[in-house]
Amino acid sequence: MMTEAFPPGLVLLLGAFVLPLVKGRLRDVVALGLPLIALWLVWQIPDGVALSMPFLDYTLEPVKGDSLSRLFATIFAIMAFAGTLFALHQSRVAELAAAFAYSGASIGVAFAGDLITVFVFWEIMALGSTMVLWASGTESAYRAGFRYIIIHLLGGVLLMAGIVDYAAMTGSIVFEAMELGGRATWLILAGFLINVAAPPLSAWLPDAYPEASPGGMVFLSAFTTKTAVYVLLRGFPGTELLIYLGLYMIFYGIIYALLENDMRRILAYSIVNQVGFMVTGIGIGTEMALNGAAAHAFAHIIYKALLLMSAGSVLYMTGRRKCSDLGGLFQSMPLTCICGVIGALAISSFPWTSGFVSKSMINQAAADEHLAALWLLLAAASAGVFLHAGIKFPWFVFFQKDSGLRPPDPPWNMKAAMVLFAFLCIFLGVVPGPLYALLPFPVEYEPYTGGHVVAMLQLLLFSGLAFFLLLPLMKRTLTISLDVDWFYRRAGPSLVAALMALGRPLDQALRRLTLRRVDRFLDRLLHYHGPDGRIAGTWQTGTKVLTITLLFVVVLVFSYL
């Protein structure tokens, strides 16, 4: 066993058990302090294996550092801090504890040097995230949580089967880049893809996340999909299939978000959309593309959390989540509105925000590889992001009509978390150097050239023009949109019900036949062995004596013969 560093994720995992035991001010200090300690520990991890231990015939490497691990672990720890600050006094302690286990496990995945460690933390994440969802305490969250955990346990089973197969085939469990081919790697990839919300099972995300509490969804948005992006970055860089899956996710997210009325479900679809950009970048596989995917994951966690904090604040203060019930809130929630708009600009890759300096690298990689069709699709998608998240979310929530609602901005801790992340969105956009310095490959890219900024402004602002000109077509309706989850929420149960109805006559006939035979058997039993039965009936003493005497006579007669 080798120990050179303390596992940073373990601080939060253990913290999950400590949090419910402390109260009041001390709980605040513990809740906010532990993510910062975890962040500090992340930066104490050296390159290479820092912790290893034997397990069966293999060597586990629970902590193995490099720049990619540190990048993801850093943003996970920052997210754990800001998410906790946002939820500090509003969420139940069970939710915070679950979120600690969830975020600690995601840091565990980021530092996992072997596939078994990946799997263990992967499953802890599935449990932690389900608990976060259930902590919201509503009936709809309870049901959505069940659907969520079933999908994720399925992903876990696929992953485990793949890892076992991989270990048997190669004799190694080291987590490194794999060539897609053969059952083992396909199974592992399938396990990863379920968590990244790739098709065909993208629907679990918009089905489950919006049912969480305001603070819960902020946590949920960050860890599951981004650890999946991390494992794809490490395990399957340059796998062409990922380009196509990523493109599907990008446009799926846009189209469904355009149709959606629930503000947090709009943002859930846009998670799939944004993760699609990262998956596409991983599929392109060049250093520029992988840097872009990693940087975009980092930036995305911040601006998506900010958007969900803004939406969560609105939900917390008004109790409403449908765009058709909201509007005009900029008047009484100015800070929430400004932070929401900053998040919306960042997700749209507006110049001088974090999304601009990260997503541009993925587009640049497509251009460098002369992939014209892909580049055009990514450009159209960038316009689409501005359309569905950049304008639609702030417009329908904070502007459009006056809903008559005048709630104030939320409590201080929620505001502080929003301001922190709004600052980071702009800081990373204006000064991209620190983010670029964290990326896995050296960065030789300058996002701020006059031509690039002008082209991006043209693309985005004319998308805005399209939005306002087409506004009559986007009137909000009290609807949801059918998705793949329809198969297991409606078609599956209906099919079972239909089969039951079909089989009921046969079932009843069989039951009747069996019962009749059982009845006949019992009647016969009763006839011979019942109280009046010939065999079980009680004998009078005289009869008994007579029988014994007769038997005795028979014995005597036979003995003399």
Next chain:
Amino acid sequence: MKQHWLTRPETIRKLWFGSCGVLVLTVLAQLPFHIKAHFPFEGWFGFAAGFGFLSCVAMVLLAKLLGVVLKRRDTYYDD
């Protein structure tokens, strides 16, 4: 209820005019700031503006079309 200045019709009219001015400026800005074209079409005058606008129109129409098939009332799964 007193109307917020931002919601007054004259402000909205001014915002439309201002925004249109900004849109024109972003296209004209292509003249002094040369767009480095990775593909020939990228350098066309106002390409990004036209492409952004048209792709948004296409996406909204596609969403509208799919909505006809996919949309259900929001209590669909509660029944």
